[in-house]
Amino acid sequence: MVTVMELYQLLPRTNCKLCGEATCMAFAVGLLSRKKNISECTPLLEENFKKQKEILESLLLPTKGAEETGMIVHPELCTGCGNCVVACPVDVANDPHGAGIGRAPTNDKVIFKVVEGKVVASNIKECRRFGKNRVLCYACIDPCPVGAIEFV
Amino acid sequence: MVTCTGCGLLCDDIEVVVENGKIKETRNACRRGAARMRGCMNRLSPSVNQKPSDIKNCIRKAADILRNARSPMLFGWSNSTCEAQLKGIQLARKLNAAIDDTSSFCQGILIEKVLQKKFRTCSLEDIRDKADVLVYWGSDAQDSLPRHLSRFSYFPRGESRQRGYEEDRIAIAIDVRESNTAKICKGHFYRIPLKGDWDFILALMDALSGKVPSYDSKKMLELASIMKKAEFGAIFLGIGLTYSIKEDFDILQKLADMLPNINIMPMVGPYNMRGFNEALFKETSFVNRVKFDGKASHDSSYSIVEALRNKSIDTLLIVGSDPLSSLPRSAISHLANIPIICIDPCVTLTSRIASVTIPCAYSGVENGGSAVRMDGKVVELTKILTTNFPSDEEILTRLTEAL
Numbered sequence: 001m002v003t004v005m006e007l008y009q010l011l012p013r014t015n016c017k018l019c020g021e022a023t024c025m026a027f028a029v030g031l032l033s034r035k036k037n038i039s040e041c042t043p044l045l046e047e048n049f050k051k052q053k054e055i056l057e058s059l060l061l062p063t064k065g066a067e068e069t070g071m072i073v074h075p076e077l078c079t080g081c082g083n084c085v086v087a088c089p090v091d092v093a094n095d096p097h098g099a100g101i102g103r104a105p106t107n108d109k110v111i112f113k114v115v116e117g118k119v120v121a122s123n124i125k126e127c128r129r130f131g132k133n134r135v136l137c138y139a140c141i142d143p144c145p146v147g148a149i150e151f152v
Numbered sequence: 153m154v155t156c157t158g159c160g161l162l163c164d165d166i167e168v169v170v171e172n173g174k175i176k177e178t179r180n181a182c183r184r185g186a187a188r189m190r191g192c193m194n195r196l197s198p199s200v201n202q203k204p205s206d207i208k209n210c211i212r213k214a215a216d217i218l219r220n221a222r223s224p225m226l227f228g229w230s231n232s233t234c235e236a237q238l239k240g241i242q243l244a245r246k247l248n249a250a251i252d253d254t255s256s257f258c259q260g261i262l263i264e265k266v267l268q269k270k271f272r273t274c275s276l277e278d279i280r281d282k283a284d285v286l287v288y289w290g291s292d293a294q295d296s297l298p299r300h301l302s303r304f305s306y307f308p309r310g311e312s313r314q315r316g317y318e319e320d321r322i323a324i325a326i327d328v329r330e331s332n333t334a335k336i337c338k339g340h341f342y343r344i345p346l347k348g349d350w351d352f353i354l355a356l357m358d359a360l361s362g363k364v365p366s367y368d369s370k371k372m373l374e375l376a377s378i379m380k381k382a383e384f385g386a387i388f389l390g391i392g393l394t395y396s397i398k399e400d401f402d403i404l405q406k407l408a409d410m411l412p413n414i415n416i417m418p419m420v421g422p423y424n425m426r427g428f429n430e431a432l433f434k435e436t437s438f439v440n441r442v443k444f445d446g447k448a449s450h451d452s453s454y455s456i457v458e459a460l461r462n463k464s465i466d467t468l469l470i471v472g473s474d475p476l477s478s479l480p481r482s483a484i485s486h487l488a489n490i491p492i493i494c495i496d497p498c499v500t501l502t503s504r505i506a507s508v509t510i511p512c513a514y515s516g517v518e519n520g521g522s523a524v525r526m527d528g529k530v531v532e533l534t535k536i537l538t539t540n541f542p543s544d545e546e547i548l549t550r551l552t553e554a555l
Contacts, residue, residue, distance in 0.1 A: 080182035081294060082302040083336075087317065092309065102280060102308030104165035104180035115179050117186030143307060143317075145294055145332035 002059045004028050010052045012043045063152045069129040070151045080117040083143035090126045154534045157516030158185035159297045160420035160526035182298035192498030196511040214493045214508045215554035221467035228473035229253040230422035233521030236545040237428045250443040253428045256455040262418035263429045264439040271416035276527045281310035285382035287324045291390020291419045292331035349396040360410050385414035420526035427524035460486045469493045474500040512544040519543035
C-alpha cells in the first residue's frame, strides 16, 4: 500500500497553500485519507507536472474501493479462514453465540462474513474505526497471515 | 446448514444457495471448502481401455479384471463416506486383496497410536472450551485446515476461555519455515533445522525434567515452563513431524507422559481418512497396510508405496485418490504396467491412464452418508444436489455382486 511519503515526493513541494492546506505534506495526508482530491492541487494540473500526476493517480487507484473507514479487503489474497470474523470485537459483541465461539455468524449485525470462500465486509458503521469516537483497532488485521485486510 | 467435505474439520455450519440444480453460492466455507462444493472442472466419464462405455459395462469389465488378478490392491478411501469404506473392506476380504489408504504415507501411524489409546486425546470442542496452550508442531493448520484456528483452537471464545486469543490462549508454532500459522503465533515461533525435531524433543525433555537443555537453552526453558503451566493444552502433530521422526514414535510417547495436562491430536488432511482408519482398526486392529488372506496380516510391504516399488501387486482399484500425482516418482513407474480401475467423480492424472474408469457421485454434495472428523466425532453428510451418477458405495456394492 502507498505511504504518505511516496505521495509527498510526487507533489510540487512548494507549500503554496492553494489547496487550502498549510503544507504539501498535509495535502498528502489528505489525499491518502481520501479527504482531498488530486484536482485541488492546481500547480499539479500544469503541463510540467503531467507525469507526476499520472503516477499519483495510479498510486491512489487501489484506495478507490475503500470503505468509509478506509478498509480494503483484497479478495485475491483472502483464504476465507474466518480469523477476522471471530477476532473482530464487534462481531463477538453482536453475535456471542455464533461468531463469538467460532461458528458461522447467526445474524446480520456482524461486520465480516465469508461468501464464496472470501471475506466480505458489511455494516461498516459498526466498525470501531468509524464515527466520532473511533479507535485505532487492529483486531482484523493482526490475525490475517496473508494481509488480505488493510486500512488506508 | 450443510457439512463441508473440504478437509478433516468437516464444518457443519455451511449455507448454500442452490439454483437450477447447481450450487450458486456458498457461505461460511473457506476457499478450500467453497472450491470443493463447486465440484470438479472435468467430470469423469465411464470408459473401458480409453474407449467410452456405460457404467454397467464398466463394472462388468472391472469385475473381470479383479477376478483374474492374483494380488490386487484396493487403494484410496480417504475421500469416501464411511459406508463406502465398509463396502471396500468387505470387497478386499472377498478378493483376498491388500487394502491401503492415503494415511500410509500420511498420519496413519499417529492415528493408530491414538486409537490404541497410547496418547491422551480430546475433542475439538474441548479444545475450544478449555485449551490455554496450543502447539502446532510441523503443521501449517492455517493453510491445510483453514478454519482450524478460527473455529476450534486459537481465536474463538470458549466456555472457560472467555477472553479468547487476546489473553487466555497461547499459540506456539514449531516448524522448519515461517508458515502462515507461525505468522499468527508471532512471539512463540520456534524455528528448527530440517529433521531437527528429534533434537528438539530431547532438548524439551531435558528442560521439562529440570536439566539445562543442550540446544538453545533460553528458549527451550521458556517453552518448557509454558507447557508445564498449561491447565489444558493440545499439541497438534502435523505431517512435518511425522516425516521427520519416521518410525520411532516412542520418544513422542515419553514426551506426552511428561506433560500430563497436554493432549495429542494428529492433523488429518482428507475429510474421511480417520473414518477408514477407525473402520479397519475395528475389523483387523490395524489402521492401514493390511492384506486379507483368510486372516488379516499387516506389514509395511502392503503399503501402496512399497507395493508399487517392489512390483508386488498386479491390479489396482483406486477410489477417490490420485496416486500418480501424489506418490514419489520412483514408485509410480509400476502403474504403467498394471491394469488400473479408477472410481472418482473427476478426471485425475491417474484416471487418464486407467483401464477402466467409473464416475461416481461427489460425496458430501451429491450423496450423503457419514464421515469421521479429525478428532473422532462422527458427522452426518448432507445430500445437496441430485445426480444420475451412482455413489461410490453403490458402485462397490454392484462390483461385489458382479464378482
